[in-house]
Amino acid sequence: MTKQTILIVDDDEDICLAIKALLESKDYVVETASTKEEGLERLVGVKPDLAILDVMMASWQDGFELSRQIKKDPELKDIPILMLTGVKNKTGFEFKSAAGDEEWLPVESFLDKPVEPEVLLAEVEKLLQK
Numbered sequence: 001m002t003k004q005t006i007l008i009v010d011d012d013e014d015i016c017l018a019i020k021a022l023l024e025s026k027d028y029v030v031e032t033a034s035t036k037e038e039g040l041e042r043l044v045g046v047k048p049d050l051a052i053l054d055v056m057m058a059s060w061q062d063g064f065e066l067s068r069q070i071k072k073d074p075e076l077k078d079i080p081i082l083m084l085t086g087v088k089n090k091t092g093f094e095f096k097s098a099a100g101d102e103e104w105l106p107v108e109s110f111l112d113k114p115v116e117p118e119v120l121l122a123e124v125e126k127l128l129q130k
Contacts, residue, residue: 003027003028003029004028004049004050004128005028005030005031005046005048005049005050006023006028006029006030006031006048006049006050006051006052006124007030007031007032007033007039007042007043007046007048007050007051007052008020008030008031008032008033008052009032009033009034009035009036009038009039009042009051009052009053009054009057009063009066010032010034010052010053010054010057010084011034011035011054011057011058012054013034015054015113016032016034019052019084019120022117022120022121023121023124026121028124031046031048034057035057035058036057036062036065036066039051039053039066040070043070043076043079044075044076047075047076047079048079049079049080049128050079050080050081050082050124050127050128051070051079051080051081051082052081052082052083052084052124053066053067053081053082053083053084053085053107054083054084054085055083055085056085056086063083063085067083067106067107068106070106071106080108080109080127080128081106081107081108081109082107082108082109082110082111082123082127083107083109083110083111084110084111084113084115084120085110085111085112085113086112086113086114108127109126109127111123
């Protein structure tokens, strides 16, 4: 059986390393990227089974923009996206209710940082079974 690949796009190296270690402990192959541009490059090259995106990277909207780019690309549009972000803590805005909106936030799931490892793993497993 082929291992499933997950791409994490987050500019916080500590977050990437922690999530990568957690997912690799469950036998996933994990790729990382630290910018929207690098994330798109890896998405095209790797075609992961799941993408985990942060919202705020170089700009406060990079994750939003990347999710829209993914869903508009015929080669990438079927990759499920999990938005994992601390945007609510930093801005006070709640974006979770917009998850799934094809124009604004075309993602399959949205979790707030910090997230418990069990919650993250359960969500990853749910998204990979679709």
